Amino acid sequence: MAESADQRRRRGSVRQRGNSLQVRVFSGVDPVTGKDVYLTETVKGADKAAQRAADKVMTRLLSQVDQQRSATSSVSFGYVLDEWLRTAELDEGTREMYRGYIKRNIRPVLGAEPVRKVSTRMLEALYAELRRCRARCDGKPFVEHRAEGEHDCKDEKCKPHTCKPLAASTVRQLHSIMSGALSAAVRWEWIDTNPARIAKRPKQPQPQPTPPSPAEAARLFDAAYEADHDWGTLVWLVMTTGIRRGEVCALTWSRIDLDEGIIEVRSSYVLRNGVGRVKDTKTHQMRRIALDTETVVLLREHKERCAQRLTQNGAEFTEDMYVFSGVRNVDPTQPYSPHAVSSRYKDMAERLGIDTHIHALRHYSATELLTAGIDLRTVAGRLGHGGGGATTLRVYAAWVAASDRKAAEILGSRMPKRDQRRQGN
Template sequence: MAAARSEGRQRGGIEVRGDSLRVKVYAGLDPVTGKRVYLRETIKGTDDVAMKRAEKKLNELLVQVDKQRNAPSAVKLGYAIDQWLRTAELDDGTRDMYRGYVERNIRPVLGETPIKKVSARVLEELYAELRRCRVRCDGKPFVEHRTEEEHDCSEPPKNTKKRCRPHECRPLAASTVRQIHSIISGTLTAAVRWEWIDSNPARIAQRPKQKAPEPDPPSPTDAARLIDAAFELDEDWGVLVWLVMTTGIRRGEVCALKWSRVDLDEGTIEIRRSYTLRSGVGKEKDTKTHQMRRIALDTETTVLLTEYKERCRQRFAGLGMELSDDMYVFTGVRNPDPTQPYSPHAVSSRYKDMAERLGIKTHIHSLRHYSATELLTAGIDLRTVAGRLGHGGGGATTLRVYAAWVAGADRKAAEILGSRMPKRTKSG
């Protein structure tokens, strides 16, 4: 067996394997599993010609390993991620969510790994480990200590979140691993732009498949019950639920809606902003797709909004205020100040409580699904539905999410076309 040596340690060699030669070179430790990694090549034959080819391949692999180890850029993945998060155009909520994934799942494993050594294989092994167990355990039983304070594991603490418990492997959801992949891929794409690496291995790394969306809108019967309950609870609340159901606007968008964006003469509303609440601090921001859209209102919705606006005008007059265009359309029950929007969390909570009293398992976002599916079932074209929902991609997102209802609309279109075809004249 021929072998190459460096600094007293064997780095690689050639061994006979039946009627072929195998070239094997040590490439270091795997950053995910900690196991030794080898580069291998098989050369057919065992004669002198085959041996020369094997020796040439051995030198090539040694050069490849040396080039990786002595890369001009020693930037580590953790540092690169920090730089990318600092410069990437992300909203605050997304940035905070990404930082959580980085600290929990990426930095402990690959944070100290030079980005030159982050390969597609390394990423795929990380994703596989996270899909098996989120803490990447070694498969041996152990006790999870939920607090660093000195304690007796046999005595349950008052705070159940700190209770020690035997470890049970809990895989990360495929969608979460895809988010982690997006963080790493975004970082490595930036590293290519910054000339730290030549290519982005995340582009070819396999990630978990995206689960097909499963929208679950309320049935027409349940939708009618929800609307009736909303108006019985509060006329103003009923208008909010009705508007979301008939337009499909998002929770944050209805909270950010101002009277200046409601044209009752034309029967339209403009969606330009969304309202978010993080750690008790509210903030207006762009819509999810960063695009403005104008949505037409039906006659009944226009009438409801007109009556609601008049109620608001009279209510504010009683408080010595005058309704103005820069006021929010909907305000909270506990805080009816029209200069402050309805809290998105309060909207979700109130809707959930109402639905639970009716025995309906649903949430406020399902009204958006209801609006979309009713339009598609009625035969409204995909682009129009996508425009009302604010989906990007010219309907691609709408088609992916509501494929089953698009198929139903297609069947209805086929029946309509069939009924309009000229009748065949029977011969004979």
């Protein structure tokens, strides 16, 4: 049955605004804000010809809305997310992290929405809401109850809600998840285009690395080596190579060539829910890092200590054993826990009155190399950064600039002096 003019007018309207006509058609309710959504278009003029043009625009917009509502696929966005998670090539730890983001931040808002109706504006509205308050509250004060049903708020320590924005980096991660799922929906021919592709996401925060100073680094190593030679060797190795915490924990003797002064970084050790496993490096790439003479000496001494301990305990040393295996070093077939490394280093730094963490030693290695004039690609290779140095440049831009200044001074010192040029003339 054809829709009457009155029915069409109830779903949309034409109103005069100055010397033009604005066509508005009701498109539905925004799941993020709860507000009515309208498609609008402006027609210049206000005469009869403009009225006819406005009627044509309304017919087109109504048809657009009807196509959204009667899409051939009624697949929900939540279903798309589930299918994408199930089929995407993701590390298991990453997959678990994405499940958490989807459960907390995406599914409650857009999960039930038909995927064909998910728009760029919906995504940007969600990003804005989360940047204002991660709970997406309405701005009115309320109490966050820690228990359901009848309870004593004082005993349960219920607190008034305080808006806490979601970090820009986290919102960018949510955008990446939804964009990946929507791209899959395009490939599966459930939707025609990916609305996340043009959605404006929060700006990527500029990294602010805070490496310890050379004097602080010296104090940290001295304290570590004095407490335990094995622990001191671990701190020194991270300091001089810039390898990641999980990578140093996963390092085995078979990956160290002390004669050539080379270590191969092929894997990383991670703990999730108390269960540890060895996985690929963060960038899924193997890299070889050259060692300086002092580091080779420390590792040789450390290897001898490990072999002696095993001999005393009636065991045999093998190259497949882990280089670092914890405080007591009782079982070299088990790696050092990454969490234990971070905790032990933090405690040591606090005793020294230095505000730092284990990852800052990676920053120390990078910034010292750049300040010394080592080229960006070499530094990126030692750190295991992808993109040929783009990540290194973004994180350590200030130190790259300092290195560039040093390069300029070196070049300037090699140029003929002005008085020499005058004599030549």
